Amino acid sequence: MVSKIVSMVAVVALVVVGFWGYREHQQKQALLIKAENQYQRAFHDLSSHMDLLQDELGKALAINTNRQLGPCLSNIWRVSYSAQADLGQLPLNLMPFNRTQSFLKDIGDFSYRTAVRDQQQQPLADGEWKTLKSLYAEANSIEQDIQKLQTDVLTKNLRWMDAELALTQTHKKTDNQIVDGFRAVEKKVSDFPEIQSDTLSALKSRNGPHIANVSGQNVSQEEAARKAAAFLDKPDTNGIKVQKNGKGMQYPSYSVTLQHPNGQNEYMDMTIKGGHVTWFVNNRDVKDAALDLVAGQEKAEKWLSAKGYPNLSMIKSEQHDNSAVYTFVPKQGNVLVYPDTLSVKVALDNGEIIGFNGQDYLFHHKQRTIGQPKLTEQQARTYVSNRTKIQESNMALVENDIGQEILTYEFIGTMDNDTYRIYINANNGNEEKVEKLKQL
Known part of the structure; x- marks a missing residue:
């Protein structure tokens, strides 16, 4: 009797385990299918957006009126942003793809900064038209490669999950058409000449770190550990680990970690030149x-x-x-x-x-060297909306849409229950920017 009960219990246990395993397998398969579908959708959206981007760039070249050019440039910015978002959804984080992403960002930055200015006062210059023409040719070349890869994906039933697996197997040579296709695109973009544009140059000049302006000589990892200890007010370098960051960083730097005995860590980045701490966090x-x-x-x-x-x-x-x-x-x-x-x-x-x-x-x-304002504060106030009740004012140096530093009057004022910072150009009265302040 006992043996029968034991046998029945064993059979029931096997059935339960088998059902649980089958269910786990089904759930795993469902997740894989969902991920594959998301990757496929993002890739086909990317192909569609690259096709539209090339069309809009070509249209911008043919437009001959400023009234039509502004909306067209705005569309270019919107589509390039969408293409960047599509790329971000693909499992390409294990391969270098920064040049293509940077190329799309350059298109977006150039088109946006050109679209938002007054086209009557600042029409498209000859150099900017040449930049558009270059972007059109390059976008066309990328679009053709993406379309060819899309054809292969559809006709050969290529799977993104296989591409993701291939990228994780860095210890051995892999052969995957999707990975090879995107590597070819990245290489092609890397061979493109640098985009020549005053607008982009100004943006990159501001956004890129000016490491040449940083004082001091290069520091070793040992020196970096000592500087980190001093920054953290520690008497020694016990628990401090320093690692050199790779070439993908914006500037040569070390990553520093302070490990506490209780498992709590503190982190910072430090420039190799001069050993200056750029950021620090203790979570x-x-x-x-x-x-x-x-x-x-x-x-x-x-x-x-x-x-x-x-x-x-x-x-x-x-x-x-x-x-x-x-x-x-x-x-x-x-x-x-x-x-x-x-x-x-x-x-x-x-x-x-x-x-x-x-x-x-x-x-x-x-x-x-900050010059004197051409407008008085009282004159600048007349450029602020009369619906805003001004509470405070200052002189302020801010950046405009293309990264140029502009001397302004900063007015802090309220309208209804909201508070705003309003920056009025101290030389011509232009409203450079408006910021809504958060209420605490």
Whole structure:
């Protein structure tokens, strides 16, 4: 009797295990099919967007009126953005594909910055038309390669899951048509000549780190560890690990990790040239807040002063749960220099600094020649909407849409229950930008 019961229990157990295994297999297959469908959709959307992008670039070349050109350039920007989003959904993160992404971003930046300006005052210049023509030819070449790959995917039933698997097998040579196709596209884009455009040059000049402007000599990993210890106010380098970042970074740098015995880690990036910390974060748990925003600001200002950042003005504070982030800009004379921002995160339980981002300040801060405004503050006020009640004003250096530094009057005002920062060009009264401030 006992043996029969044991046998029945064993049979039932086998049935249950078999059913569970079958169900797990079915669920896994469903997930794989869903992922494959998502990859296929993103790829075919990419092909469609590249086709449309090439069409819109060709249309921009043929347009002869400024009224038609603006909307066409806006479409180019929108489609290039969509193509970038499509690429981001494909499993290509294990292969270098930054040149193609950069190419699409350049198209978007160029078209957007050209579209938003006044075409009557600044029509398309000969050099910009040549840039459009070059982008059209290059986009056409990429589109043909993508279409050929799309044909192969459809006719040969190529699977993206196989491409993803091929990319993970870096220890051995793999043969995958999708991977090979995208590598060919990336190589072709790498061979394209640099796009010549004052608009793009200005944007890249600003967005790219100016490592040549950074002071100091290259530091070794050992020196970087000592500098990290000093930055963290540690007496030694115990627990600090330094690793050199690869060539894909915007500037030569080290990644630094401080490992605590309790398993908590702190992280930072440091330039190899000069050993300057560009950002730092400590993701520790922050307990209930014991400090208010004013006390937290005092902690941030004291820490920045000790680290050698003088003459700063706090322009924004935001509280997130039990911590606060403070944004500062330097002042030159009576002018707030917005391009050189830095931010500090303070834990409001004990006032410890748990975050810092000084990259903009490090790469761009310098003594500038700032001219005198042609407009008085009172004259500049007349360019602000009369629906806005102005509460405060300052002189401020800001960047316009193409990365040029512009001297402005900054007006902080309210309308209904919202607060805004409004920047009026101090020389011609143009409204350079408007920012809506968050309510705490």
